[in-house]
Amino acid sequence: MSDVKKFMFVNRKAPYGTIYALESLEVVLITAAFDQDVSLVFMDDGVYQLKKGQQTKGIEIKNFSPTYRALEDYDVEKLYVEQESLTSRGLTEDDLLVGVTVLSRxxxxxxxDQQDVVLSF
Amino acid sequence: MLHIINKSPSNNSALENCLSIAASGEILLIEDAVYAATKGNAFEAKLRDAMGHLKVYVLQPDLDARGMGDRLVEGVTAVDYGGFVDLTISNNTCQSWL
Amino acid sequence: MKFGIVINEGPYQHQASDSAYLFAKAAIAKGHEVWRVFFYHDGVNNASKLTEPPQDDRHIVNRWAKLAEENKIDLVVCVAAALRRGIKEENLAQGFRISGLGQLVESGIKCDRLITFGD
Structure with a gap:
């Protein structure tokens, strides 16, 4: 019996204003350690999590954005961003700190629809 | 897939974003999202459009709690918590749009 | 059918824990199994034994503990999220246990359905 399921993590919230983005990332890393098929989706305000150049010194909250770049060390390589979410926020792929696949709605x-487990934070 | 929404469409875009992504499947409105399925709400027209390709359900106890039990948009199916459970079973996966 | 439930918000502040509880009760009434409830983010506050709601209000913490005891539900509080928010063994309500995020992943793997309640 195969215990590998398709897990999708849907990130729709901006970083720092709330802790969801950081704690979501913690689940992603653990899920990868269980050798599951992991996909990460960034849409709506969630695309802001991947914005380059985050400088958090002034708000005294840890800048966790470098962790997104470390994801491939955990074999998490399926990062998807929704096109319209970027466009409507004045962002392009070049603004993102990690390589992603851009998808239409x-x-x-x-x-x-292809996933087994969808977790939204 | 069952899409679960829990925010009012008046001050949160979860339902609108869900509708723009979901080409088919079912939607269940719970908690503050039940306002989206009430007559005269500014979102009513968008919801009716979506009902062409998506089946929409609303959690009756949440509707009743908010005093909106008598204004459900026609074509939206009201369910209780047992019906909520059934929807999560008849769909292979579910996503809460938080 | 085997259900896993995730709760991401604290009690009273948000309806998430109430909705999850009523969902769990309905699932059990229909003969299904609720295998585990995982408390994450501010959801860890559902496990504080210091919770004292007014007499005429529902006791969300005790209600979970009772449902769990009667139906053998595993109530798991995320350790990392709990420590951040001051939930520890010393103020953990009876019926709950503190463990790692792996327990959430395991719910996703072992349960037929994983349902999230949050904000």
């Missing part, structure tokens, strides 16, 4: 919907 329809493609994103189709990808969600």
């Amino acid at each position: 329809a493609e994103m919907g189709a990808l969600m």
Whole structure:
């Protein structure tokens, strides 16, 4: 029996204003350690989590954005960003601190339908 | 897939974003999202559009708690918690749009 | 059917824990199993034994403990999220246990359905 499931983590919240983005990342790292098929999705305000150049000294909260770059060391390589979420926030792929696959809304919907477990933070 | 929404569409975009992504499947409105399925709400037209390709459910106890039990948009199906459980079973996966 | 439940918000502040509880009760009433409830983010506050709601209000913490005892539900509080928020063994309500995030992943793997309640 295969115990590998398709886990998708949907990130729709901006970083720092609330802790969801950071604690979501902690779950992702653990899930990868269980050798599951992990996908990360960034849409709506969640795309702000990947913005380059985060400087958090002035708010005295730890800058956790470098962790996204370390994800590939945990074999988490499926990072998806929804196109419209970028565009409507004045962002392009070049603004992101890690390589991602950009999907249309329809493609994103189709990808969600293929998952076994969807966790949204 | 079952999409679970719990925010009012008046001050949160979760439902609108969900509708823009989900091409098919079912949507369950719980907690403050039940306002989206009430007559005269500014979101009613968008919800009716979505009902062309998505089946929409609302959690009756949340609707009743908010005094909106008598204004459910036609075509939206009301369920109790048992019906909520059934929806999570009849769909292979579910996603809470938090 | 085997259910896992995730609760991401604290009691009273948000309806999440109430919705999850009523969902769990309905699932059990239909003959399903609620295998584990995992408390994450501010959801860890559902496990504080210092909780004292007014007499005429529901006791969210005790209610979970009772449902769990009667139906053998594993109530797990995330250790990392709990320590951040001052939930420790010394103020952990009866019926709950503190463990790692792996328990959440395990719920996703072992349960037929994983349902999240949050903000």
